[in-house]
Amino acid sequence: MTTDARRRPGIERALAVLAIVGGVLAVIAGSPARPTRGSVDVTELARIVEHEEDHVTAMELARWIRDDRPRLRVLDIRADSEFADFHIPAATRVPLAEIARMPLDSAATYVLYSEGGTHAAQGWFLLRARGMTHVFFLRGGLYEWLEQVMNPRVASTTPRAQRDSIRALTLWFGGKMTVVDSASATTTPSVLDGELSAPHKSDTRETIRKIRRRAC
Amino acid sequence: MMGGAPFYEFGRFGEGTSLVIAVLLGIAFGWFLEQGGMGNARKLSGQFYFTDLSVLKLMFSAIVTAMLGLFWLSWAGLLDLSRVYVPETFIAPQIVGGLVFGVGFATGGLCPGTSCVAAATGRKDGLALIAGMLAGVFVFGEAFPAIDRFADSTARGAWTLPQALGLSQGTVVGILVAVALGAFAGAEWLERRAEHPARPMKLAA
Numbered sequence: 001m002t003t004d005a006r007r008r009p010g011i012e013r014a015l016a017v018l019a020i021v022g023g024v025l026a027v028i029a030g031s032p033a034r035p036t037r038g039s040v041d042v043t044e045l046a047r048i049v050e051h052e053e054d055h056v057t058a059m060e061l062a063r064w065i066r067d068d069r070p071r072l073r074v075l076d077i078r079a080d081s082e083f084a085d086f087h088i089p090a091a092t093r094v095p096l097a098e099i100a101r102m103p104l105d106s107a108a109t110y111v112l113y114s115e116g117g118t119h120a121a122q123g124w125f126l127l128r129a130r131g132m133t134h135v136f137f138l139r140g141g142l143y144e145w146l147e148q149v150m151n152p153r154v155a156s157t158t159p160r161a162q163r164d165s166i167r168a169l170t171l172w173f174g175g176k177m178t179v180v181d182s183a184s185a186t187t188t189p190s191v192l193d194g195e196l197s198a199p200h201k202s203d204t205r206e207t208i209r210k211i212r213r214r215a216c
Numbered sequence: 217m218m219g220g221a222p223f224y225e226f227g228r229f230g231e232g233t234s235l236v237i238a239v240l241l242g243i244a245f246g247w248f249l250e251q252g253g254m255g256n257a258r259k260l261s262g263q264f265y266f267t268d269l270s271v272l273k274l275m276f277s278a279i280v281t282a283m284l285g286l287f288w289l290s291w292a293g294l295l296d297l298s299r300v301y302v303p304e305t306f307i308a309p310q311i312v313g314g315l316v317f318g319v320g321f322a323t324g325g326l327c328p329g330t331s332c333v334a335a336a337t338g339r340k341d342g343l344a345l346i347a348g349m350l351a352g353v354f355v356f357g358e359a360f361p362a363i364d365r366f367a368d369s370t371a372r373g374a375w376t377l378p379q380a381l382g383l384s385q386g387t388v389v390g391i392l393v394a395v396a397l398g399a400f401a402g403a404e405w406l407e408r409r410a411e412h413p414a415r416p417m418k419l420a421a
Contacts (some may be wrong), residue, residue, distance in 0.1 A: 016397060022284040023393025026386040032290035032323050033299065094372075103374050106225050131226065131299075 024071065038129030045128060055139040058148040061111055062169050064089045069084060071108040075099070077123050078114055078142070086208040088113065088145055099126050106132060113145070114140035146207040150175035221295040233295050246333045255333040257325025264322050267410040276396040285391050299314035309367050324348070384409035 043115055048054050056064070064072050064086070074091040076083050080216045094102065099112075112120040113134070117142040120137035127135040138144055152170055154163050156179050163179070170188060220226070224234045253259045254272055262268025289295040321327050324336055324345045331349065334342025360367070377392075378385045 019280050019284065019393050019397065022288065023390045026284070026287055026393075027390035028386065029287075029291055029335075030384040030386045032287055032385060103300070103302055105298070105301070131225075203293060 008186070024123060033181060038126075039127045040130065045125075053138065054121075055117075056111060056136040058138060058140065058145040059166075059169065060164075061088070061136075061138060062149045062173060063143070064111070066172050069109065071105065073099065073108045073110050075103070075112045075123070076114075077119050082115070086142075086144070089181075096123055096126070100124050100130075104130060104132055108132075109134040111136045111138065114141050116141040116143065122182045143207075149173055151207065153180050154178070156181060221289065221291075222299055225296070225299040229292065245329075246336060248331045249330060250337060254330045254335050255326075257287065257340065260327075260330060261322070261325040266406045266408075269407060272401060272403050276399050277290065280393055280396045283389055283392060302376060304377040305372040307370040307372060309369065320348070320355065322344075348362075 028042040032201060061074070065074070072090070074088055075094045076087050077094060077096050078087075078101070080093060083091075087093070091113070104127070110132060112123040112127070114120040114123075117137065117139045120141060121139075124135050126135045140147070149170060152166055152175070154166055154177055156164075163177075167177045223229055229237075246349055246413065249255065253270060254274065259268055260271055262273045286295065286300065287298065290297040317327070324331070324341065326342060326345050328345075331342045331345035333345050336342075375381075377388045383391075
């Protein structure tokens, strides 16, 4: 109530003046955002890269998404139109520049992917420099996802249990697993074994078109 | 320069320490709410009859204090604003939630925080409201599978006023300070009107 005996008009006025000064100066100051500077432990990063702890495979990521891994953030850093064409379920599109300044959740697990793997790896570095510890990228990019999760080719010699687990995961994402002769399965170039280091854009487009035709 | 606060985010202390600090801050928060009379449902209800606008003034004081503190600490490079958690916005579910909250607040005279304060001082209405709150949490949790699509709808992510209005953070800070001071003046005026029944006010009838 206004008539509260404990009120001190002098202090109230001083606080009001302080707020006005702070507010007016804030308008002049504009934005408090300074250039975002991060720092990295270079030795630590080198160790992580060396031990290949910096990326996930498409299958691992698929399991994380299906099993609803807590605080998983999948970031797609391709162009808007490409994202609209096709993206990994649960992914959000974030331009690389945005990664440098977006608000982050240090308890989250970030997974980045791009068309191939390069941009995602660069994004990985940015997030590490901003102090995030649970950061991974899809080494083979979207191409790996399409090849390993949406259209896996599994050799007929693969143990039944393993085949069923891959089939279940693929079906969960609306893909289709193909069983092939062990010979042709091993000769199919895979982005993972390095035979196909730079996936061509047209390949991704073609695969996306195929998935679309299946109307999933 | 960067890298002071938030201390927890930068690993200055661990989970255990942060919980101890949270408990201390929580006790201080409750103590000051009680000191401000916020454990009293009658006082809080005055807000809905325009006779006692303490809640409005308390909220605006807290907002302006925290806002100016965050802004200037960030400006001085002592705090990384991008590491401060921003709750996510879900427009439609939050409008519905806000209405439910408002009905509960106006009916019981206490909000979740103040009901804990009221219960801590032994007020029975506070205890009843906490029981109601827990029951509500339980019902919501059980009903969640049926409403999760709605609960996740109209998502805007971590959406802030500077983003929504397309203004700089400083301008929004300035505007909010002006709005708060205006609200203070308006609240005091309403309270003075309510204290003098010689000039009856239609709204407070």
